[in-house]
Every structure is written in structure tokens, then in C-alpha cells.
Amino acid sequence: MKLKTFLQSDTGAGTLLVLAAVLAMVVANSSLATPYAATLAADLKLGFGALSLTKTVLHWINDGLMAVFFLFVGLEIKRELLDGELSDRRRAALPVFGAIGGMVVPALIYAFVNADSTDTLVGWPIPAATDIAFALGVLALVRRYVAPGLRVFLLGLAIIDDLGAIILIALLFTSDISGQALSWAAACVAGLVALNRLGVRKLTPYLLIGFLLWLSVLKSGVHATIAGVVIGLSIPLGKRGGASPLKKLEHALQPWVVFFIMPVFALANAGASLEGVGLHTFLDPVALGIILGLFLGKQLGVFACCWIAVRLGYAQLPSGAGWGSLYGVAIVTGIGFTMSLFIGALAFDPGTHDTAIRLGVLAGSALSAVVGCVWLIMARPKPAPGADGR
Numbered sequence: 001m002k003l004k005t006f007l008q009s010d011t012g013a014g015t016l017l018v019l020a021a022v023l024a025m026v027v028a029n030s031s032l033a034t035p036y037a038a039t040l041a042a043d044l045k046l047g048f049g050a051l052s053l054t055k056t057v058l059h060w061i062n063d064g065l066m067a068v069f070f071l072f073v074g075l076e077i078k079r080e081l082l083d084g085e086l087s088d089r090r091r092a093a094l095p096v097f098g099a100i101g102g103m104v105v106p107a108l109i110y111a112f113v114n115a116d117s118t119d120t121l122v123g124w125p126i127p128a129a130t131d132i133a134f135a136l137g138v139l140a141l142v143r144r145y146v147a148p149g150l151r152v153f154l155l156g157l158a159i160i161d162d163l164g165a166i167i168l169i170a171l172l173f174t175s176d177i178s179g180q181a182l183s184w185a186a187a188c189v190a191g192l193v194a195l196n197r198l199g200v201r202k203l204t205p206y207l208l209i210g211f212l213l214w215l216s217v218l219k220s221g222v223h224a225t226i227a228g229v230v231i232g233l234s235i236p237l238g239k240r241g242g243a244s245p246l247k248k249l250e251h252a253l254q255p256w257v258v259f260f261i262m263p264v265f266a267l268a269n270a271g272a273s274l275e276g277v278g279l280h281t282f283l284d285p286v287a288l289g290i291i292l293g294l295f296l297g298k299q300l301g302v303f304a305c306c307w308i309a310v311r312l313g314y315a316q317l318p319s320g321a322g323w324g325s326l327y328g329v330a331i332v333t334g335i336g337f338t339m340s341l342f343i344g345a346l347a348f349d350p351g352t353h354d355t356a357i358r359l360g361v362l363a364g365s366a367l368s369a370v371v372g373c374v375w376l377i378m379a380r381p382k383p384a385p386g387a388d389g390r
Helices: 003-008 010-028 033-041 057-083 089-113 132-141 148-173 179-197 203-220 225-234 245-269 279-283 285-311 323-332 337-347 354-378
Strands: 043-046 053-056
Touching: 010 033, 010 132, 010 245, 033 057, 043 057, 053 057, 057 132, 057 148, 057 203, 057 225, 057 245, 089 148, 089 285, 132 148, 132 245, 132 323, 132 337, 132 354, 148 225, 148 323, 148 337, 179 203, 179 225, 203 225, 203 245, 245 337, 279 285, 279 354, 285 323, 285 337, 285 354, 323 354, 337 354
Parallel strands: none
Antiparallel strands: 043 053
């Protein structure tokens, strides 16, 4: 396979993301760790005068570039809801049920492990999150073994998980929410809805109001990536056979998201220091609760809720997917990584459980990624006898 063809494939995109994450880990645990951390912590001012904002480089990546990623994801979800896999009501319900189980069961497992300590019990939301960027990147590595509907299922589930994590962060760990900024954000959402209802098809008005929405959410103290999803859902698909503003924007964003935003995100967020980590750390209740929550809780919660929902007739399996492959994707949802690390940093005082959190999140996410990929390869549909022409 030629290099250009490989890079343009889903496998190439997933490989690029993993390489960026590995590079970040190597740098963060080498002599370059100090300049790496200093670069991410450096202040960067964008804008002019009263319209300027000063945030750290890491903040701009996570709340700025990733808002564009979530915009792209929002566009894909809307397209699937209106004209794709999720246009069927019962198939659209499946990721909702999966997300509920994927948040509740990991939190309960963590709480069970830490039941004897009120100090560490506060970390129960840590394993409830799914890192949508890394989960999709890992799934891309084995996408040829997976029914297309399963990627859409993971996409929907991870969005609900991430939005749930953002809400938990806002309710439990954010004390300086700005009501005025949220009011401006609500007005922007109303403006986007009005544009859609009036049948506006030009992208410029949506993007201008969308930028104001992102700025308002950023100022409010809530994670600004939620604005990206809202903007994406507001863009009109258009009539079948005609020009589609949604597909036009999705096509324009795709190379930037895959080959720039996601690798930069991985490079900035995957560099966790392993200083102080040892075998004894695995016995720490925080680390153990996170590992079991991400690796066991996620797969059990997602799969069990999906199975119950399908058996009761409330949901339907994705097209072309069986229970075995669905279970493999359920394992992949245990990649909590950056969202889990972020929640862990907010849940505890700095320096109290840093090592245990890093080990728990990295171990649980790595197990989920490796085992999930192996499972999906083994569970791939077998070709019918004679399908190779023999």
C-alpha cells in the first residue's frame, strides 16, 4: 500500500493518532518533560484589545481545536440521524441505553472499591467517561473487521458519555459558573434554531453565531466542546439530491480533524508522567477502582444495558452487527483517557492521588484498547464457504 493511500485510510488515521500518543508518553518521561510541560502551560493570547482571550496552549487545544472536532462529530451524528444508521428509532435508542450503563456501572464499581474511604469516594465519576477521540481512533485501526453501524453506535454513545461527563464536571467540580455567559449561550442556541427553522442554507450565519456560542460557553466555565456538538446539530442537511450544507462542511473539516486536530490533541494530552508508578500502585483503591471501572465496568454496563434494551424491544442492533462484535465495541468504550484524567484532576486536591489516577486511567484505557481490538478481530464475520471463488 502506498504511503498516501495508507494515510488517507481509516487505519492510517488511527495509526497516526496512536503514534502521537506514544510520542507524547515518551517525551513526558524523558529529559524533554520539562519543556514539554512548559510549552503546554504557556499563555497564548488570541484576539485584539477587549476582544482578546488569554489561555494556556493546552486550554486552546482542548477547548478550541476540540470544539471543531466535536462540530465534526455533531455533523456526522445529525447526518446519521436524518439519513443513515440512526434514522431508525430503535437503532438510535441503542447508544442511549449503552451510554447509561457505561456511566452507571463503572461509577458503582469504583464506589464499591472505595466504599471504606469518604476521601477517595469523590472520584466515582472518573471511570464514567469515554474519550471519544481515542476510542474512534482505536476503532479505526480495526474498522475493516467492524460493521459500519458499530462505528456510528460508538460515536453516539461516546458523545452522550462525554456530554454526561461535562455535566458532571459542571455540577460537581465547577464553582465559578457565569450565569450571564450561559444566558448569551442560550440566546445563540435560539439563533441557530431560528436559522434552521427559517430554512437558511448558507453556512456563514451558522458559523458566525456558532463562534459566539463557543465564546459564550468558554466564558461560562463549562467545557466549551459542547458548543461544537450544538453547532453541528444545527447545520441543515438539505433536501436529498440537492446541495447539502452539512455534507459540504463535513467534507471540508474531515482532513483537518483526522490529520491535524486529533494528532495534536493526542500529543498534548497523552503525555502523562509515570514517575512514582510501581506495582504497589495497583493496590491503591483509587487506581484499582479506576482500572476495574474502565475495563470491566464499561464493557459490562454498555453490553448489559444494550442487551436488555434489545430483548425488551426498545432498541435494535446496528445493521450488520452481531452480539460478539457489539461486545468488542463495548470493551473499546473503556478508553477513558483524557476525559478521565481531566475529571481526576478536578476531583482531588493536586498532589494527593496523582500517581494512582494516572496509573488507573492509563492501565484501564490501554487494556480496553488492546483487548477490544483483539476481540473485534476475532469476532469478525467469517466469509461464507466458497466466497473466495473456490
